[in-house]
Amino acid sequence: MKSEPTNVTLQAQAIRSTNRSAKQARKTEKTGPDRTAPLALRKELFAKLVRLRSVTKEVGRSYLANLEHDIVELTELIDGTGEGKDGKRTLKVSAIQRMEEIFEDISIRPEKGRRRDLRRIEKAVKAMEQVLSKRKS
Numbered sequence: 001m002k003s004e005p006t007n008v009t010l011q012a013q014a015i016r017s018t019n020r021s022a023k024q025a026r027k028t029e030k031t032g033p034d035r036t037a038p039l040a041l042r043k044e045l046f047a048k049l050v051r052l053r054s055v056t057k058e059v060g061r062s063y064l065a066n067l068e069h070d071i072v073e074l075t076e077l078i079d080g081t082g083e084g085k086d087g088k089r090t091l092k093v094s095a096i097q098r099m100e101e102i103f104e105d106i107s108i109r110p111e112k113g114r115r116r117d118l119r120r121i122e123k124a125v126k127a128m129e130q131v132l133s134k135r136k137s
Contacts, residue, residue: 067118070125077132091132099128 078091078099106124108117 063118067122067125070129074125074128074132095131098131102127102131 078096102124106120108120110117
């Protein structure tokens with residue numbers, strides 16, 4: 001003879017069936033790349049990207065200004081208008097030749113607008129500055 005289910009047993013069965021239906025609902029819920037992101041999350045990401053863009057422009061301007069300043073200093077030293085001992089700086093032929101070699105080793109394509117070209121220019125400018133700093137000491 002089967003006994004009648006108790007109130008506690010009925011509650012336990014109801015909880016189990018609720019858990020099962022919740023699990024099934026989660027399984028059927030869209031996941032992964034097909035799921036649409038909430039609007040608030042998209043707006044937050046959009047704002048961050050807009051801010052990143054403006055920061056990138058600011059950093060780029062500063063970087064280019066510093067690089068251009070270094071190139072102007074080198075130009076003035078080569079031209080003879082830069083300061084050295086007695087108001088003028090003299091350069092040896094070997095220093096000029098070494099700087100020419102560094103300059104000739106630069107391989108850039110400005111029409112491509114690549115970051116690696118900027119790195120190559122910066123590396124060449126730093127190398128030329130080192131040639132001049134070795135001359136000082």
